Amino acid sequence: MSKYKGFRYSFSDFRRQPWLHFLSMMTISVALIIIGGFFLCYRNFEKLAEKTSPQISGTAYLKEETTQEQVNALMERILSLENVQRVSFKSKTNVVEELQSFLGSTGGANLPGSELFPDVLELEVKKDLPSEKIQILKGIVSRFPEVAEVDFSDDWLAQYKKISQVLKVVGLIMMGLMIMGCSFLIANFMGMRHQSRRTEIEIVNLIGADRNFIITPYIWEGIIEGFFGASLAVVALLTAKTFFSSFISAHWSAYLGIPNWSFLSIAQILVIYIIGITMALMGGITVFLRFQEDTV
Amino acid sequence: MSASLVRLNRVGLRYATDRYALQSVSFELQRGEFAYITGNNGAGKTTLLKMLFAMERASEGAILVNNRDLSSLHKSKVFQYRREVGFVFQDFKLLPDLTVYDNVSLPLEIRKMSPSEVDYRVRGVLSLVGLADRARDYPLTLSGGEQQRVAIARSIIGKPFLLLADEPTGNLDSETAREIMQLFLEINEMGTTVLIATHDKALMEEFPSRVISLNKGRVVSDHRMDV
Numbered sequence: 120m121s122k123y124k125g126f127r128y129s130f131s132d133f134r135r136q137p138w139l140h141f142l143s144m145m146t147i148s149v150a151l152i153i154i155g156g157f158f159l160c161y162r163n164f165e166k167l168a169e170k171t172s173p174q175i176s177g178t179a180y181l182k183e184e185t186t187q188e189q190v191n192a193l194m195e196r197i198l199s200l201e202n203v204q205r206v207s208f209k210s211k212t213n214v215v216e217e218l219q220s221f222l223g224s225t226g227g228a229n230l231p232g233s234e235l236f237p238d239v240l241e242l243e244v245k246k247d248l249p250s251e252k253i254q255i256l257k258g259i260v261s262r263f264p265e266v267a268e269v270d271f272s273d274d275w276l277a278q279y280k281k282i283s284q285v286l287k288v289v290g291l292i293m294m295g296l297m298i299m300g301c302s303f304l305i306a307n308f309m310g311m312r313h314q315s316r317r318t319e320i321e322i323v324n325l326i327g328a329d330r331n332f333i334i335t336p337y338i339w340e341g342i343i344e345g346f347f348g349a350s351l352a353v354v355a356l357l358t359a360k361t362f363f364s365s366f367i368s369a370h371w372s373a374y375l376g377i378p379n380w381s382f383l384s385i386a387q388i389l390v391i392y393i394i395g396i397t398m399a400l401m402g403g404i405t406v407f408l409r410f411q412e413d414t415v
Numbered sequence: 416m417s418a419s420l421v422r423l424n425r426v427g428l429r430y431a432t433d434r435y436a437l438q439s440v441s442f443e444l445q446r447g448e449f450a451y452i453t454g455n456n457g458a459g460k461t462t463l464l465k466m467l468f469a470m471e472r473a474s475e476g477a478i479l480v481n482n483r484d485l486s487s488l489h490k491s492k493v494f495q496y497r498r499e500v501g502f503v504f505q506d507f508k509l510l511p512d513l514t515v516y517d518n519v520s521l522p523l524e525i526r527k528m529s530p531s532e533v534d535y536r537v538r539g540v541l542s543l544v545g546l547a548d549r550a551r552d553y554p555l556t557l558s559g560g561e562q563q564r565v566a567i568a569r570s571i572i573g574k575p576f577l578l579l580a581d582e583p584t585g586n587l588d589s590e591t592a593r594e595i596m597q598l599f600l601e602i603n604e605m606g607t608t609v610l611i612a613t614h615d616k617a618l619m620e621e622f623p624s625r626v627i628s629l630n631k632g633r634v635v636s637d638h639r640m641d642v
Contacts, residue, residue, distance in 0.1 A: 135512050322508050325470075326522045326569065327498035330491075 132340065140344060143402075146308050147348030147395050148355070150301035154394060155356045157294055158387045163380050168283060175253065177242040177260075177271035185238065185265045193265050194240060200259060202252060205243040211236040237267065250280075298394065305398035310405050320407065337403030345396030352395070353388060419443040420481055420577060420608050421467065427475030428462060428632075436462045437632040439476070444610060446576070449603045451619055452612045454629035460612035463629070464579045467610070468502050469493045481576060498526065501570030501607075503580035507562045509554040515541070515565050516550040522573045536572055544568045544598060560591030564598065571602055578602060580611045584618060596622045 133140050179197070181190065194206045209217075214236050244256065253271050261269040320333055364380040383391070421444035428436040437459045444450060452460045465471040466478060469485055478485040481499070488496060509518050516537055523533045541547045544564040554562050563583060570578060580599065584592035596618055603609045613619065619626060623640035 132512075319510060322510055323521065323525070324494070325468075325497065325502060325508065326525065327494050327573070328525045329494045332525050 132336065133343070140340075143308070143399070144344050144348045144351065147305055147344060147398055148351040150305050150398065151349055151352035151391050151395050152355050154294075154298055154301055155352055155383060155387070155391050156359070157297055158383055158391075159356060159360060161290055161294070162383065162387070166381060175244045175246070175248055175272065177244070177253075177257070177269060179240040179242060179260050179263075179266045180268045180270075181238045181240065181265055182267045183237065189265050190238070190240075193263060196263065197240065197242065197260060200256065202245050202248055202256060203242060204245055207241045209239050209241060211238050214239060240266075302394070302398055302401065306401040306405055308402065310402050334404065334407055337407065338400060341400035341403055342396055345399035346392065348399065349392040349395035352391060353383075357382060418445055420446045420448075421610070422479040423476065424479075425476040426466065426473045426478055428466065428471060429474045435632045437466075437473075437629075440629075440632070440634050441476075442627055442634060442637055444577075444608055447603070447606055447608055448625065449600070449609045450611070450625040450627060452610060452627050452629060453614055453616075453619065454635075455614065457631075458629040459632040460614075460629060461581050462632075464502070464581050464610070464612050467577075468500060468579055469496055498522070498573055499575055499577075501573065501575035501578040503563070503566050503570050503578070503583045505582040505585045507554070507566040509562060509565055509569075511553065511555050514551050514553055515546060515557070518554065518565055519568045519572055522569060526573070540568045540572045543571075543601070558591075560587050560594065563587060563591075563595055567595070567598060567602075571607065575607060578607050578609045580609070582613055583611060584613065584615060589617075592618060593621065 181193075185193075190208055194208060197203055197206045242260070244253065257269050257271055260266055323333055360380060360382050367380060423443070424441050426440045427438045429438075430436060440459075440463065452463060454460050462471060466473055466485070467480060469488055473486055476486075480496075483496065485496075510521070513521070519540060520533050520537045523536060528536075537550075538547065541550055544567055546561060546564055546568065549557065549561065554565060557565065563586075567580075567583070578599075583599070584595050587595060592615070599609055599611065600622060619640060625637070625639050627634060628636040
């Protein structure tokens with residue numbers, strides 16, 4: 120069958136059995152909404168995780184006798200180090216004031232032991248800096264003669280990163296399983312649907328149709344159903360995203376810190392279309408291959 | 416080249432249960448011949464026709480059709496062979512969603528024939544079977560006899576050298592069956608070799624020809640009926 124005739128033949132089947140094709144399209148669409156919904160959540164949660172991931176900071180406790188000139192020179196040296204983004208000085212008075220403000224009282228003299236507090240330098244390093252590099256940086260800073268001790272918030276950060284990594288892997292596995300599950304669901308549904316056209320395949324096979332002739336209408340149907348099923352899914356996801364985005368912006372943006380939620384990327388939309396068309400094609404091709412196995 | 420179009424040499428079909436559907440069947444059909452295969456239910460008539468149409472494969476012996484050995488016919492070449500042989504089924508096997516015209520034109524569509532050639536041949540063959548005025552109708556709106564005519568038209572439109580028919584009158588009343596048989600004779604007169612499986616003795620007596628009788632998968636007689 121020529122491609123044009125295959126296309127026409129497929130369309131005539133859409134006219135003959137509109138509800139069956141509509142049902143197929145909806146099944147594809149529902150499966151793609153599940154997959155696309157996962158993509159959407161994954162994309163925005165990733166964005167959220169990036170936004171809320173903690174800034175790595177460290178504190179260098181200075182020796183008692185360090186002068187202001189030495190502090191300034193030290194700040195310059197530290198700032199020139201790789202991976203350091205910001206360095207700020209806090210005198211013992213500032214530290215005590217901050218602590219008092221935290222505790223809800225005023226007047227440095229009221230805080231017992233406050234005379235033991237040292238001057239400090241607060242360091243901010245690049246986000247996502249691996250633990251090994253933090254350790255190296257810690258070593259360099261602690262070797263400066265003005266520095267008594269260095270402390271980085273890297274222990275719990277390493278835990279945080281590990282958990283994020285595990286969650287990412289779990290997410291990816293779940294996505295893979297979901298795609299597989301949906302594919303089997305669609306393939307089985309399509310298989311059952313095409314089973315009803317088994318007689319048709321059998322007849323054209325008996326009158327001498329070759330593989331291309333038999334399979335061409337199924338390919339066109341797969342493309343059409345997959346395309347429209349995916350389009351429906353994308354429109355549904357866009358509508359859902361718009362609705363939830365405005366809902367979240369109105370109620371939760373202050374907590375989450377993300378005013379605008381992202382829609383799927385072009386690549387993700389393409390993947391949805393590819394999965395949709397592949398699913399639709401799989402059903403037709405599966406039944407055809409099963410039928411071919413049964414025949415001489 | 417042999418004058419015989421079909422040659423079966425000790426053909427057998429044994430199932431996994433060791434039961435034989437056909438056993439040591441041998442006969443020849445000459446080009447342009449008209450013959451019947453007869454026998455009771457389960458004698459092996461349909462199995463034999465299926466083998467000749469490459470729907471079943473012989474487990475023993477050799478089948479040569481137009482000098483082509485069917486036992487070595489590759490699965491991927493079966494469709495080419497079926498384009499050269501027509502088959503009329505008892506249950507017609509028409510596509511209910513296609514019109515009479517589209518059902519009949521399907522074998523030519525498969526061959527990628529030009530629309531004008533398709534149209535010319537479909538109109539010609541529908542006239543031959545007496546259904547020129549029913550071209551736009553759907554099979555389910557036709558009588559059994561008319562549906563069988565459509566099936567015959569579809570089977571001969573590709574100009575096959577061999578036409579096989581499995582109980583083509585089995586579902587028809589006697590008058591319609593007679594018309595269908597007349598049609599087969601006309602097709603045979605045009606040069607097509609015809610082999611019909613039937614157990615309708617009255618019909619064979621009315622349209623006498625060579626009769627190959629099967630019983631329990633074996634040929635028990637091969638003779639020509641008297642006119």
